[in-house]
Ligand code: FES
C-alpha cells in the first residue's frame with residue numbers, strides 16, 4: 393500500500409465409473425501431459441489391480457477435493473497453482489478478482505476457515521481439508537443477500553466495483569470479530585484492500601451500514 397493510498401483510506405475514516413468413456417475422456421482433457429503417473433493412480437486406486445500403487449516419492453497428487461462454499465469440489469491442481477487460479481479458471485468462481493497477483497491489492501480476498509487471505513498468494517494444495525468461502529458463497533440458498541452485500545447495494549458502495557468482492561470478504565470477516573466498529577477501526581481493518589477508484593468514503597459508509605445490519609441480525 394502506498395503512502396497516498398494509505399492517506400486516502402485515513403481520510404475516508406473520518407466450486408462415473410472408471411470404465412466409462414466419458415470419465416476417461418474427461419481425465420484426458422483435464423490433465424496435461426506429464427501427469428500420467430498421477431492420473432493412473434487415481435483411476436485404479438482401490439481396484440486391486442497391479443496398477444494400484446502409491447505416488448512416486450516427492451510427487452504431489454493433482455486430483456484433489458476442495459471444500460468451497462460448502463460443496464466438495466474435485467479438481468486437478470498443479471503443484472504450484474494458486475488458490476485464485478483454481479477458483480477462477482478451474483471452478484469457474486470468477487467473482488474472486490485478480491488485480492496485482494502478488495499480494496498487494498486485496499482484490500483476490502477469500503475466506504479460509506473464516507480468515508481473510510489473498511488467494512493469489514496461497515497455494516491451492518494448502519487449503520485441502522479447509523473451508524474456502526468466496527463471494528459466490530455469501531448469499532443464502534434462497535438468494536437472500538448477506539448483510540454486507542445488502543449494505544453495499546443500499547449504499548451504492550463502489551464505483552467500478554472491481555475491488556468489491558475483496559472488500560466484501562474482508563468486511564464479512566471483520567464484522568464477525570467486531571460488530572460495532574468505529575469508522576477508524578473499519579478503515580484500519582480494511583487497509584489490506586485497495587480501491588483504484590479511491591471510493592473509500594462510500595466503502596466505509598457500506599461497512600458502517602453493514603455493521604448495523606449484522607447487529608440487527
Ligand atoms: S490480486 Fe491478490 S492481492 Fe492483488
Ligand code: FES
Nearest residue numbers: 551553587588589
Ligand atoms: S470501486 Fe473501482 S476499484 Fe474500487
